[in-house]
Amino acid sequence: MRFLTFVLLLPACWIAAAPLWAYDAIAQNTVVRSHGWAIHGELAYPPDFKHFDYVNPDAPKGGELVQGAEGTFDSLNPYITKGNPAIGTNDIYDTLMADAWDEPNSEYGLLAEWIEVEKDDDGIFTAVRFGLRPEARFHDGHPITAEDIVWSFNILREQGAPQYRFYYASVTEVLALSDRTVEFRLAPGDNREMPVILGQVPALPKHYWQDKDFTRTTLTPPLGSGPYKIGAVRAGQSITLIRVDDYWGKDLPVNVGHHNFASMRYEYFRDPTVMLQAFKAGNLDLREENTSKFWATAYDVPAVDDGRILRKEFPHHRPAVIQGYVMNLRRPIFQDITVREAMSYLWDFEWVDRVVTYNAYQRTDSYFENSEMEAQGLPGPKELEVLDPLRGQVPDRVFTQAYHAPVSDGSGINRDNQIKAMELMKRAGWVVRDGKLVNAETGQPFAVEILLSSEALTPHTQTLLRGIERLGGQVTLRIVDAAQYRARLDSYDFDIVVGVWGQSFSPGNEQREYWGSASAARPGGRNLFGISDPAIDRLIEELIASPDRETLDARCRALDRVLQWNFFMIPMFHSKADRYAFWNRFGYPETPPMHGTETDFWWVDAEKDRALKRRGRK
Structure with missing residues (x-):
């Protein structure tokens, strides 16, 4: 999965040279071992594959790639909340598995030469084991052992960014069964995505970190295991990654045709316009x-x-990135669903796309846009299986209407939508007095701040500002630097921000982090909205436990409908290229x-x- 936040990687194994049929194979075997893992369906590549089809296996090695990055950085540790890590710092570490870009959610062995999944009589996963390649090494030549994986997993969950504790919550224990075999024991529950999640665990060197404070930012290049190591660093200005010539895994099938540049340098710019000029200047x-x-x-x-x-x-043919104006439910003003619905009428996509974005985008309606998981029409039978028990706990329109974001005539006046928004605000108890929108009972003015981290989205946001002001509301647009923006997001100190989430071809545990109650109060989480809803929690858990692709798609659509009709955000736009x-x-x-x-x-x-x-x- 891109953008996001987590890239889901995993291996699966082969028994007696028979193909792995994901769920079907597991249902017939107590233990399944393979060279790769597919969450749903069949792996495309056999055990003896030489390289992925989309790469050039004869791609020449060498040369430098120089790219720009916006903002600044003050850390080389990408796994903690503190500080702003430099781009590319993940590239110095190998993970247990590597993903295939030409399959929806299939992963193949990188550090691990095999994966083994154990299940109980009901087909529920109880343990996942990985066998490490004996040739795997850190950059200092130290072997990568199961103990390093155990240490990496535990340090991420105990001292890493908050999402790791949430993301790995289904693991009850991780054990080094031998120098090269690591086992993850799973809590009760049908969580079929866990092998994939565990496949993305990186190999951090225990012997390097054991006398250092993992929670502190550092500009000293840490020891890695991956295809690149950190070279020259100019704090806040640039970072160079250098390909490791004797990288232990360079000839693995998952790496052939990859990592072709001898070095990659990222130059940082405070201003995106200056960065563009630097590109055009060569x-x-x-x-x-x-x-x-x-x-x-x-x-x-x-x-x-x-x-x-x-x-x-x-x-591309991946699910679209979700982008929208997030209304913070931790603020009393946005706890009323009718107020949130009114706000959805105030941003004029048609005008923005015509005037600001040059007709470059499509409007986003769904939290699973550009995929078969997107809710369309009325809920079908498999969706109703999970939605019917929640009647009275979710908006009634989930069952009676298909959601579509408001549409304007593109003129920029947006009069009809303004009228609709005002009708909703009145229904929610807001009235106009002396030209100001106030609460009818308390006299509290409707006042909000829109927080941005750069000028880039200012033109897109003007129509939302104008819409709020035309209702009589008070609105402030505040632009802060990257560090302050990150700090305010981590502490949920905002009214409205632009949020971005990546979706994968097979959504799962990350949905807890995006919309689950447990993540709403945890600092630094991805649930920017502050959603804390038992019905949504239940839908997430049922989605995670989906036994097959058809069920997963239906449960995603059910969750999609409930998120849509709660008006948690004003959806923006997406591109298919x-x-x-x-x-x-x-x-x-x-x-x-x-x-x-x-x-x-x-x-x-x-x-x-x-x-x-x-x-x-x-």
Whole structure:
């Protein structure tokens, strides 16, 4: 899964050279061992596969990739809440498994040469074991052992960022059964995603960290195990990752065609416009363009006209990233669902897309947009199986209406939606007195602050500001630096922010972190909304326990409907392609896998590089 937050990786194994049929195989065996793991369905690659189909196995190694990053950093530890970790610090660590970008949720052995899943008579997973490769090494040559995995898991859960305690909650104990076998014992309950989650556990070196404070930020490059190590660091300004020439896993099938750059440097910029100018001046090699205005207007330069800079949209088939204006339910003003519904009428997507984003996006309606998990029409029989017991606990419209975000005429006036919003505010007990929107009983003014971390979303937000002001409300737009923004999010000190969540092809345990009650009060969590709803908790648990793909899709749609009709956020937009601008010196797969493209399997094309040097980058 991209963006997000967690990338779900996992292995599965093979018995007597028979293919793994995920749930079916487990239902017939007490223990299943394999070389990879598919949450649903069959693995695409056999035990003796040589490389993933979407990579170039003969991609040349060498060259440098220089990219920009916005903001700053003050730490090289990506696993704790404290500080702002530099980009790329995850790349120095190997995980138990690696994901395949051309399958929905299949993973194959990296540190682990096999995975073994044990189940009880009811088919419930009770333990997951991994067998480590004997050649696995840290960068100092120290063997990676099961004890390192045990230590890594425990330190993340005990001293890492809060989401690890939540994410690994189903594990009751982790044991080193031998130097190369680690076992995770699972709590009772049908949690079929746990093998995948455990496959993403990184190998942190116990011998390196045992005399250091893991909870403190550090700018001293830590010891890793992965394809890259940290080279030059200029605090807050740049970080360079250097490929490890004697990397122990470079010839593994999951790594062939990957990690082709000899070094990767990230240069930090406080201002996105300055970063764009640095790219066009030739100081950066590549940028993933997330600003539609820049994509439409900022590349009218000679280097684009003559082909030295290429602009390319790479289509993807992954669930869309969820982005929207989050209303903080910890604030009394947003605890009324009718107020939240009124707010949903005040942001004018049609005007924003026409004027601000140059018709680059589609409106987001669903929390599982661009997938078969997206709720459409009225709930079907399998959805009603989980929704019917919750009647009276979830909004009635879940059963009677299909949700669609409000639509305007795109004029920017949005009059009809303003009228609808005012009707809802009156129903919620708000009235206009002396031109100000106030609570009819207490006289409290309707006053909110919209918090942003940069100027980039200011144009998109103006229509929401105007909508609130036209109702008579008081609204402040506040832009703070990255550190202050992170601190305020971690402590939930905001009224409205723009939230972003990534969804995977097989949603599961991360849904607890996104919308579950247990994450609502925990500092630094992903439940920015403050949702604490037993009905939603129940839907999440049933989703996690889905026994097959059909059931998972139906339960995702059921959860989707309940989230939609609670109006927790004002949904924004999404794109079905990734936009890249880059100097014409790279090779890359012309047809990207279903997850999209990724520079991890790009390379420097020597002929293009020489031609570009002859022509110049200025």
